[in-house]
């Protein structure tokens with residue numbers, strides 16, 4: 195397939211590009227490089243199968259010309275601002291970036307006859323699930339607790355509306371809403387990893403905190419109604435996650451819209467993740483206990499049985515220590531990230 199990958203220079207986008215290229219697909223990698231790393235794409239060393247384009251998904255003329263020039267049939271839309279805490283501080287920036295610019299992308303896709311659209315959605319669209327609904331199924335009511343979660347939900351609705359309308363026309367489209375839980379880990383060949391600036395995600399922050407002289411990890415909230423008082427999340431390995439994208443992309447049918455949760459199906463508290471980092475690195479994670487972080491849901495882990503049942507996807511990484519260890523290996527080899 196000819197695939198436009200947005201946010202291609204980001205953590206998940208770059209891993210997806212690598213996997214798509216390995217599968218023989220042709221990739222146009224679009225990124226505005228505000229938070230991504232061109233180096234991650236250059237490291238893929240993919241020759242003519244990969245075209246790197248710098249620009250915004252909101253630049254409709256640019257996207258339209260890429261879609262036409264490369265005969266794109268499929269879009270994987272990863273580009274987004276994705277910090278829960280930042281979205282609480284700057285909600286409208288999140289709507290402009292994740293919704294308004296995303297709609298410009300969709301407009302270009304519609305006009306250009308794109309057939310398949312795979313969207314990086316989030317378990318943040320569920321917010322705090324009602325009691326008894328964890329693990330969270332796709333049918334869980336969606337009530338986000340952060341502007342970030344709301345922007346993902348609004349975009350899901352736009353895609354559902356588009357898909358519904360196009361199903362009634364002579365040009366049906368296939369849409370997949372992939373709701374990620376917490377993505378962690380790094381490419382097993384060691385080429386790609388997670389390099390955010392600022393870094394706020396628990397696994398990389400905890401790994402960095404093990405270094406000599408590094409700032410201790412701030413543990414946000416120890417009074418949550420969970421078994422050890424800290425938030426519970428489902429940590430899915432980035433390679434499993436991108437495998438699910440390829441599987442979905444090649445299975446979805448035009449005229450249909452599907453939603454799948456992508457998670458391991460097991461929750462780990464923040465304290466358990468810290469313990470996993472200590473086991474994986476053999477070093478201590480110094481911790482400072484802080485107040486709750488606004489926008490955080492209490493406990494979110496996936497019922498991901500739908501994609502297993504329908505497409506046969508099963509995560510290979512089910513041990514949090516292995517997932518964390520793969521991230522730690524990349525940090526060891528690239529202590530200053532891609533720009534080091």
Ligand code: UFG
Pocket residue numbers: 276277278316317318374375376377394395396397399411412413414415425426427464487490494
């Ligand atoms: N945490 C800390 N200290 C830190 C960083 C995180 O205690 O320095 C805690 C958070 O408060 C939270 C947990 O670790 O309880 C996980 O936090 P992350 O920031 O790693 O991940 P989030 O759960 O907030 O967000 C991630 C993705 C989003 C996605 C969301 C769904 O960044 O894109 O998962 O829960 F939508």
